[in-house]
Amino acid sequence: MYGIDIYNSKNSKITIFINKEKKFSLDIYQISSQDPIEELLNEFRQGQFSTTLTSKEKLRLLNMVRKNRPAFVIGKEPLGKIRGQDIELYLDVERPYPPMLMRPHYPESLETRKEIEKNINELLEMDVISKIGHNEIVEMSTPVLMTWHDGKSRLCAYLRALNNYTKADRYPITRLPHALVKLAKSKYITKMDCMKGFYQNGVKPNSMNFFRIIFHMGTYEYTRMPFGINNAPAHFQRMIDTIFQD
Secondary structure (H helix, E strand, C coil), X not given: CCCCCCCCCCCEEEEEEECCEEEEEEEECCCCCCCHHHHHHHHCCCCCCCCXXXXXXHHHHHXXXXXXXXXXXXXCCCCCCCCCCCECCCEXXXXXXXXXXXXXXXXXXXXXXXXXXXXXXXXXXXXXXXEXXXXXXXCCEEXXXXXXXXXXXXXXXXXXXXXXXXXXXCCCCCCHHHHHHHCXXXXXXXXXXXXXXXXXXXXXXXXXXXXXXXXXXXXXXXXXXXXXXXXXXHHHHHHHHHHCCC
16 A cells, blocks of 8 residues: 555645556645635735736736746845856056045934944845954944935945945946837836845955945945946846846
8 A cells, every 4th residue: 555645745746556557646735725816925025016907817917927936035034146257346546545435424313323223234144245354454443324205214335435436337227218129019018126236246255345435333345336426327237137137
């Protein structure tokens, strides 16, 4: 007697043989008492889908999303990283760097300090920044600012001085009219946003020292491409064109 756990079998096929002769086959599918669309919607409850889609079209879309589940970030899941697209920065100046590239941190109120610490911990969890060792030489540092929008705080590196000394990346940005021409005869249009898009690009080791920020907790450096640098849009556009060139 051969036992099979049919309940925990998922979309499998079983063939029965008697005396080495095939008798019949069974196709096993997991059946849920919950509506399949509602079951998928619960998993991707943060997603927004067009109300004009039929139930069949919505189910096909949701199944496609679930099939490619590793490509989507929900909540506080680890942030992805695009391989082979690390940014490298080139400056117009050589060592010793100008004093403008070595700035102290700004005065911070108690409320601002709490928000900075909250944002820094989130960036550490996402592996976007790392702490600089206390014995490591710091040749440049950028102060940070806190901005508020709709009651939520956001940490911003004040990178104006670094941008002034950075060699410009003049890769062309896609123009809206060109994009609309490509969509002219499309039946369905899907919009997907890269989760914290710039942070999905790494930074080459020889450029990390350019992206160092300073505040009351010490000095940290970005291991992912930070928001606020002049070359970020061009670098991101090149990455998109490279990935979707076909």
